[in-house]
Amino acid sequence: MKNNDQSRVFDLTDYKRQDFSVCLGCKICASVCTVNDLSENTNPQDILQKLFLGKDIPADEPLVRYCTGCYRCTGACPWNIRIPEVIRALREELAIESPFEKAFKGSLSIWGRVYEPYVLLMAIPFLLKGGYMKHMTRWMEYMGIHLPHKVKRA
Amino acid sequence: MKVLIIGGGIGGISAAKVALKENHIVTILESSAEPGGIMARIANCRIGFKTFFDEIRDNPRLTVIREGKITSVEKKDKLFAVTLENGQSLTADKVVIATGLSPYDPVEYKGKRVMTSLEYDQVIDQRQGELPGDFNKVGFFLCVGSRSKEFPLCSSVCCSYTIREIKWTLQRAKPEIKVFYNDLRFFGQEFYMEKVYRDAGVTFIRANSRYFEEDDTGVTVRYFAGGELKEERFNYVVLAVGLRPNPQLEPLSKLFGFSLNEFGFVKETEPLTTDVEGVYVCGGALEPMNIKDSILTGFGAGVRVLKGANSLQQNSAVNERLYKEPEPEFSFTENGSKSCLFYLGTDDAGAAMYYEYMSSKFISMARDVARAGKTAYVVTKNMVTPSYGEIAYEEARREGIIFIHLEEEDRLSVNGSLAHITGPGRDLQFDIDRVISFDDYVKLFHDREFLSVYRSEPQLRWNPTKWGRKKYHVGFIRHPRDPRWETREVLGAIGEMLLDDEEERLFPQVNDERCSGCGSCKEACPASAIDLLIQERQISIFGPIPMSSAPIAHIKEDTCIGCGLCASTCPSDVITLEQK
Numbered sequence: 001m002k003n004n005d006q007s008r009v010f011d012l013t014d015y016k017r018q019d020f021s022v023c024l025g026c027k028i029c030a031s032v033c034t035v036n037d038l039s040e041n042t043n044p045q046d047i048l049q050k051l052f053l054g055k056d057i058p059a060d061e062p063l064v065r066y067c068t069g070c071y072r073c074t075g076a077c078p079w080n081i082r083i084p085e086v087i088r089a090l091r092e093e094l095a096i097e098s099p100f101e102k103a104f105k106g107s108l109s110i111w112g113r114v115y116e117p118y119v120l121l122m123a124i125p126f127l128l129k130g131g132y133m134k135h136m137t138r139w140m141e142y143m144g145i146h147l148p149h150k151v152k153r154a
Numbered sequence: 155m156k157v158l159i160i161g162g163g164i165g166g167i168s169a170a171k172v173a174l175k176e177n178h179i180v181t182i183l184e185s186s187a188e189p190g191g192i193m194a195r196i197a198n199c200r201i202g203f204k205t206f207f208d209e210i211r212d213n214p215r216l217t218v219i220r221e222g223k224i225t226s227v228e229k230k231d232k233l234f235a236v237t238l239e240n241g242q243s244l245t246a247d248k249v250v251i252a253t254g255l256s257p258y259d260p261v262e263y264k265g266k267r268v269m270t271s272l273e274y275d276q277v278i279d280q281r282q283g284e285l286p287g288d289f290n291k292v293g294f295f296l297c298v299g300s301r302s303k304e305f306p307l308c309s310s311v312c313c314s315y316t317i318r319e320i321k322w323t324l325q326r327a328k329p330e331i332k333v334f335y336n337d338l339r340f341f342g343q344e345f346y347m348e349k350v351y352r353d354a355g356v357t358f359i360r361a362n363s364r365y366f367e368e369d370d371t372g373v374t375v376r377y378f379a380g381g382e383l384k385e386e387r388f389n390y391v392v393l394a395v396g397l398r399p400n401p402q403l404e405p406l407s408k409l410f411g412f413s414l415n416e417f418g419f420v421k422e423t424e425p426l427t428t429d430v431e432g433v434y435v436c437g438g439a440l441e442p443m444n445i446k447d448s449i450l451t452g453f454g455a456g457v458r459v460l461k462g463a464n465s466l467q468q469n470s471a472v473n474e475r476l477y478k479e480p481e482p483e484f485s486f487t488e489n490g491s492k493s494c495l496f497y498l499g500t501d502d503a504g505a506a507m508y509y510e511y512m513s514s515k516f517i518s519m520a521r522d523v524a525r526a527g528k529t530a531y532v533v534t535k536n537m538v539t540p541s542y543g544e545i546a547y548e549e550a551r552r553e554g555i556i557f558i559h560l561e562e563e564d565r566l567s568v569n570g571s572l573a574h575i576t577g578p579g580r581d582l583q584f585d586i587d588r589v590i591s592f593d594d595y596v597k598l599f600h601d602r603e604f605l606s607v608y609r610s611e612p613q614l615r616w617n618p619t620k621w622g623r624k625k626y627h628v629g630f631i632r633h634p635r636d637p638r639w640e641t642r643e644v645l646g647a648i649g650e651m652l653l654d655d656e657e658e659r660l661f662p663q664v665n666d667e668r669c670s671g672c673g674s675c676k677e678a679c680p681a682s683a684i685d686l687l688i689q690e691r692q693i694s695i696f697g698p699i700p701m702s703s704a705p706i707a708h709i710k711e712d713t714c715i716g717c718g719l720c721a722s723t724c725p726s727d728v729i730t731l732e733q734k
């Protein structure tokens with residue numbers, strides 16, 4: 001990511017840069033972040049600092065990849081800084097949105113609501129490539145496509 | 155004149171003292187069962203408060219109303235007619251608002267082993283019996299319920315209180331102690347205390363946490379420091395809770411008609427004065443402050459009650475005793491450089507007392523640089539901006555000044571135009587044109603006399619500005635701090651002088667004939683009031699020797715505080731303590 005793009009990241013969040021720059025550097029967000037269970041030593045405050053300093057944020061940064069948007073950091077943060085929104089903007093900026101995220105957004109722009117068959121259609125390449133077919137029976141249930149009860153569930 | 159003081163905490167009692175000294179009729183209205191406020195909740199201060207209060211408790215002009223609540227106030231010709239909940243009614247010419255502060259209650263984190271600092275105080279209170287059996291590891295977490303979006307002010311006392319709690323803990327047991335902080339906002343002498351406890355094995359970690367998982371045997375805490383997430387078990391976790399304005403201030407402001415500021419504290423029109431005539435304010439109703447400052451503002455509000463707008467018209471008697479140290483001349487010119495790095499950090503505990511002054515200076519300098527369209531970086535080891543100072547810090551953060559917080563082991567090095575921050579799990583480089591560091595300005599303070607004990611003594615002190623017998627210090631000498639305090643300090647000093655008018659005093663007398671001039675009294679004197687002067691005198695050893703000269707102790711009347719240490723130290727009982 002280029003240096004001058006960092007202001008765009010803050011624009012994308014629909015908040016102002018100053019809503020993020022109030023950060024005190026206390027690292028409370030890191031103490032509660034769930035990504036730490038998945039990939040060690042994740043510090044959301046570090047992402048903010050890198051953005052302020054205009055540093056590159058690699059696309060394989062664990063927080064950018066695994067953030068679930070649970071807002072635990074925001075809840076614990078003294079200044080209620082909405083870090084998941086920064087992460088979402090970063091994903092868009094770095095073009096590493098998950099196919100589901102893309103599909104949901106596409107569905108919203110076409111129908112104004114989430115339309116599952118469309119989401120499924122858009123996600124098929126990802127599901128095929130990622131080896132998710134073995135769980136097909138389960139996620140088809142989630143999608144609202146119910147299989148006969150005799151079909152074995154994975 | 156009738157004076158009504160709302161709040162029987164340390165501030166209210168101090169104001170009452172000054173008013174009683176001038177023989178006015180004083181009523182103290184206390185909302186709880188016994189005067190004391192937060193100060194009396196701290197075990198080590200309870201006796202101190204009692205002693206302070208006992209001096210006026212039996213004064214016939216003083217009435218203390220316990221568990222009183224005001225229902226209505228009417229103002230007629232500068233006279234306040236106040237009705238209480240139990241139907242009692244009183245009149246008052248002057249009113250002092252001394253409602254004090256209210257500690258934040260972190261219900262979302264509290265448990266049996268996760269407690270607030272005031273609850274922990276009861277645990278380590280000697281009068282409450284033995285310590286719990288599993289008292290091996292204690293963690294302190296600062297800035298809970300302060301410096302946040304909800305309440306942006308810094309409580310200014312939690313750090314100081316925590317270092318004292320560490321002291322009281324170590325006096326009773328030797329648990330492993332870890333302190334998790336954002337900034338260590340100590341004042342003066344407390345930085346030496348910090349150094350002592352660091353050397354004694356207390357760990358300070360510049361990170362905070364809100365991950366507390368409590369079970370029957372301890373608390374699991376996660377925190378992020380040194381570039382990695384750490385998980386640790388503590389037996390007890392202490393949350394240093396912030397101080398908020400008293401919730402009673404709001405109904406009181408409606409009853410009396412004075413206004414509050416956006417944080418819920420009383421708005422000062424002039425120092426210690428509200429915008430309603432005849433209503434004055436002191437202590438924690440103004441801003442979060444420590445006990446000594448509450449006493450100071452209490453005395454000041456007392457002076458305001460007595461003299462109103464004329465409080466600051468000083469007569470020569472006051473001027474003679476008041477010593478004001480002016481602020482040093484501070485210069486900063488913003489030159490053509492594109493980016494500027496301010497390094498706010500020192501390893502010297504002695505220079506650390508200037509953190510407060512330098513923090514506010516660096517913030518305003520950095521804002522100047524940023525306004526000129528340049529990039530300003532502030533690399534901090536410790537940012538000391540207590541109470542309202544935090545607002546300027548917040549604005550600076552919002553304005554886009556980049557604050558980089560150094561952890562305990564992080565180091566900043568500057569190589570040409572490249573700033574490099576290294577530490578465990580940290581490697582940060584960025585370009586800069588100009589470096590301004592704390593040490594560049596420390597020379598401002600070199601030839602100046604500072605009294606680092608003010609505001610920061612480990613013990614309580616009932617005369618906040620008094621230094622010597624006829625010396626009252628205000629201004630920059632007490633401690634480099636915000637200018638809004640200067641007038642408050644002068645008012646407090648005037649109040650103190652009023653109280654200090656002594657009819658009689660103890661003064662040591664030296665028996666010139668027998669003094670051997672050994673100098674042990676000089677060493678013992680805490681106020682340096684003893685000089686050894688050479689005096690001509692006749693010495694008789696096996697019959698008189700004509701004339702000879704020998705040193706003898708001479709006590710300076712102005713500096714002597716009458717403590718009597720010289721009399722008890724003197725090896726040959728030459729000094730006697732007599733009433734003068």
